[in-house]
Amino acid sequence: MRGRENINMPRPNAYALTWRLPIIVWQFLFFVGPLLFMVAMSFFLVKNYRMIEAFEMKNWVKMFGRNYFWDSYWLTLWLATLSTIVTTLVAFPASFALAFRTSETVRRWAIFLLIIPFFTSYLVRTFSWYTILAESGVINAMLGSIGIDPITMLNTKFGTIVGYMTLTLPLVVVLQTFALANIDRNLVQAARNLGCPPWRTILTVIVPLAKTGLIVAALFCFILSFGDFVAPYYLGGSKPPTLPILIIDTTKSGQQWPRAAVVAVVMMATLITIAFAAITLAYRKRASA
Amino acid sequence: MSASLVEIDGVVKRFGDFTAVERMDLTIDQGEFIAIMGPSGCGKTTTLRMLAGLEDPTEGTIRIGGETMNGVPPHKRDTPLVWQSLALFPFLNARENVEFGLKMRGFDAATRKRKALDWLERLDIGEFAERNVDTLSGGQRQRVALARSLVTEPKLLLLDEPLSALDAHLVIRMQSVLTKLQRELGITFVYVTHSQSEAFAMADRVVIMSKGNIAQTGTARDIYRTPANRFVAEFVGRNNILSGTVTAATAENTHIETPVGTFTVIPEGPAPAIGQAVSFVIAADLVNITDQPQNTENSLSCTLISEEFIGSMVTLFLEAADGTEFKVQVQERALGSLDLKSGNALHLGWSADSAHLLTGETP
Numbered sequence: 001m002r003g004r005e006n007i008n009m010p011r012p013n014a015y016a017l018t019w020r021l022p023i024i025v026w027q028f029l030f031f032v033g034p035l036l037f038m039v040a041m042s043f044f045l046v047k048n049y050r051m052i053e054a055f056e057m058k059n060w061v062k063m064f065g066r067n068y069f070w071d072s073y074w075l076t077l078w079l080a081t082l083s084t085i086v087t088t089l090v091a092f093p094a095s096f097a098l099a100f101r102t103s104e105t106v107r108r109w110a111i112f113l114l115i116i117p118f119f120t121s122y123l124v125r126t127f128s129w130y131t132i133l134a135e136s137g138v139i140n141a142m143l144g145s146i147g148i149d150p151i152t153m154l155n156t157k158f159g160t161i162v163g164y165m166t167l168t169l170p171l172v173v174v175l176q177t178f179a180l181a182n183i184d185r186n187l188v189q190a191a192r193n194l195g196c197p198p199w200r201t202i203l204t205v206i207v208p209l210a211k212t213g214l215i216v217a218a219l220f221c222f223i224l225s226f227g228d229f230v231a232p233y234y235l236g237g238s239k240p241p242t243l244p245i246l247i248i249d250t251t252k253s254g255q256q257w258p259r260a261a262v263v264a265v266v267m268m269a270t271l272i273t274i275a276f277a278a279i280t281l282a283y284r285k286r287a288s289a
Numbered sequence: 290m291s292a293s294l295v296e297i298d299g300v301v302k303r304f305g306d307f308t309a310v311e312r313m314d315l316t317i318d319q320g321e322f323i324a325i326m327g328p329s330g331c332g333k334t335t336t337l338r339m340l341a342g343l344e345d346p347t348e349g350t351i352r353i354g355g356e357t358m359n360g361v362p363p364h365k366r367d368t369p370l371v372w373q374s375l376a377l378f379p380f381l382n383a384r385e386n387v388e389f390g391l392k393m394r395g396f397d398a399a400t401r402k403r404k405a406l407d408w409l410e411r412l413d414i415g416e417f418a419e420r421n422v423d424t425l426s427g428g429q430r431q432r433v434a435l436a437r438s439l440v441t442e443p444k445l446l447l448l449d450e451p452l453s454a455l456d457a458h459l460v461i462r463m464q465s466v467l468t469k470l471q472r473e474l475g476i477t478f479v480y481v482t483h484s485q486s487e488a489f490a491m492a493d494r495v496v497i498m499s500k501g502n503i504a505q506t507g508t509a510r511d512i513y514r515t516p517a518n519r520f521v522a523e524f525v526g527r528n529n530i531l532s533g534t535v536t537a538a539t540a541e542n543t544h545i546e547t548p549v550g551t552f553t554v555i556p557e558g559p560a561p562a563i564g565q566a567v568s569f570v571i572a573a574d575l576v577n578i579t580d581q582p583q584n585t586e587n588s589l590s591c592t593l594i595s596e597e598f599i600g601s602m603v604t605l606f607l608e609a610a611d612g613t614e615f616k617v618q619v620q621e622r623a624l625g626s627l628d629l630k631s632g633n634a635l636h637l638g639w640s641a642d643s644a645h646l647l648t649g650e651t652p
Contacts (some may be wrong), residue, residue, distance in 0.1 A: 017394070104295070131571055184376075186372060186374055186376045187376050187378060189343055189363070189376075190370070190372060190376035190378075191378075191389070192362070192363040192364050193343070193363050193364075193369060193370045194364075194369060194389050194390040194393055194437070194438075194441075195364050195390050195393035195394055195441070196364055196365050196389075196393050197362075198362075198364075200393075204389075206380065208378075208380040209379075209380065225420070265578075285421060285423070
């Protein structure tokens with residue numbers, strides 16, 4: 001009915017172009033330019049700790065031939081996926097409550113409070129987990145008081161996920177809340193009217209209606225987790241390293257910037273593919289026969 | 290009519306300080322097509338939502354099929370509602386929309402599909418079964434919504450202004466679809482509307498609501514010819530309302546003195562007392578209009594203000610000496626040689642039995 005047959009793109013005119021120019025220039029200077037340079041650099045060579053312009057496949061062959069590269073790749077992909085699933089599931093009940101069970105005023109305050117964590121550096125917030133998760137930290141002290149042996153939480157995958165969620169959970173709750181608050185309540189009532197019990201409306205009506213927003217929230221979570229250096233390094237123990245840690249390690253060992261560029265290009269390619277797939281899925285309308 | 294299906298017994302609905310339904314007593318028979326009509330905010334939609342269980346009455350009882358429904362959640366009732374907005378699920382195609390209620394009732398996929406396709410076929414939209422509902426026209430979407438509500442074979446169908454978004458010619462088409470369906474299925478339709486033509490054209494019985502109360506219940510003809518009170522007379526439209534004092538009253542005739550003259554009315558019930566203030570209505574189509582003074586029981590001279598031509602019928606708007614407005618509805622071909630220049634003096638007349646005394650109080 002809407003937007004299908006005629007999305008009338010206005011012809012670019014001088015006025016529109018003038019206002020669009022800054023963002024276009026910015027994107028070319030600081031995104032497209034560096035990206036192209038990075039791709040080019042992945043073909044350079046390093047001799048005597050110096051980078052030489054070249055066009056050789058050596059770095060690519062070397063990195064793709066190493067098990068540690070693939071170990072890092074699959075680990076990073078797995079941790080980011082796990083983070084996305086866990087964050088989405090943990091965030092949903094909170095977002096649902098904010099969207100459907102609270103007044104407009106409460107929702108506004110909740111969103112304000114969810115933005116506050118972004119006031120402080122993510123690094124600082126990550127370090128604060130030390131006092132909670134450490135062997136001698138708050139949680140183990142409490143467990144100890146009831147006679148349970150300390151649990152190792154720092155330098156584990158659990159620690160990494162906790163770190164990722166520190167970064168992503170507030171954002172995902174905000175995005176999910178917006179998605180859920182905007183759905184047409186009549187449709188939820190219509191489902192109830194047609195015999196759908198309240199709990200079942202979540203999967204039959206609410207999730208499909210909020211699909212676009214929920215997927216975009218999950219995508220943000222994935223992108224932020226996939227590219228994050230802080231959580232796997234400080235809370236995850238960096239062994240085996242995730243891709244961002246691998247980039248740092250590679251540049252440190254023998255000035256291997258070109259090999260680091262290979263890792264970075266692979267990361268970009270992965271993120272672009274996943275983002276494209278997610279957005280396609282998010283906006284996919286049902287195929288019409 | 291057979292046994293009653295719905296009993297609304299002393300129902301009151303308040304939202305905080307606002308009273309949506311002040312008091313409602315209504316019994317709806319099995320197989321009846323009932324229309325609830327009234328202006329916005331009269332409580333008609335709230336009543337419908339209470340029948341569907343989307344609202345619970347503040348006071349009073351609603352029984353459906355003899356069972357008390359207070360506190361029964363919507364999904365445990367069999368009261369499908371056709372929404373004003375249609376509320377079709379945009380993420381499902383036409384057939385899947387129709388299947389929704391069957392799926393909730395645990396029918397297997399093959400049965401669901403067969404029943405859904407049967408209904409879409411029955412409503413002449415079988416060819417659009419696999420289409421995205423966004424790509425259907427207003428009339429087609431309407432039929433999908435109807436099929437979705439009827440596929441579970443309910444005893445009671447609730448309709449909330451379902452035709453209000455359609456073009457005029459589609460409204461007429463859908464009206465005949467609805468009346469035909471209702472007659473064939475023999476189920477009860479409760480149809481909420483603000484449109485007099487929809488209510489009168491389809492319903493066995495019309496309920497007029499005003500400010501959370503029932504102003505009148507009756508057949509379309511009852512309501513049109515014998516409005517119970519001033520609100521109904523005005524709401525139904527095309528009525529001339531005169532107010533005055535009773536000067537003489539016999540069993541057959543009541544004389545009422547009004548600012549524009551004294552008129553004779555034949556009361557249907559007991560005659561009003563002398564000195565009582567009363568109002569009566571004369572339907573616009575029961576007034577004779579001529580260019581010569583009339584020698585009937587009730588006559589009046591007026592000035593023509595304007596005319597409204599709607600095809601076979603013409604409505605003339607006139608004004609009496611003191612500014613009281615009069616409407617007269619005549620067949621276009623019956624106008625004859627009347628000179629319809631605005632400002633012309635014309636003469637109105639009606640028989641005593643075409644006037645109707647308003648006896649009830651306006652809620």
